[in-house]
Amino acid sequence: MTAQRHDHQTGRGPVTRDDSGITTAEYAVGTAAGAGLAGVLYQLVTGGFGDQMLRQMFNHVLGMLGIG
Template identity: 50%
Template sequence: MKTWMRCVARRVRVRVRVRVRGDAGMTTSEYAVGTIAACGFAAVLYKVVTSGAVSSALQSVVERALDAQF
């Protein structure tokens, strides 16, 4: 096999290997951004659940459930 053919064949094999393998997972920066987003969402959810309106609504639901007669 000629030298240039081996070079072309090697490039094709490398490209096929890269495309087949694909992306194996998230990088460290993606994990960091995901963690920060999850913490922000948790903080907003905590504030909503502990607010007066939501707290009283949850309390009334629990009271109605406990007072229900089966």
């Protein structure tokens, strides 16, 4: 996206600025958030809650298929 503004200090016409992409700070925050979410999901799946949840989902799918 290109933003245009008038440069009042120099008296020049419109100045274009390219806003595409993300800055390094935004990239770092996004990476940290993704890593944190992955850690939480890993703890849920490998803990007792995840084991129980996976067993319940597996049994539910087998029940829907008429196997279990």
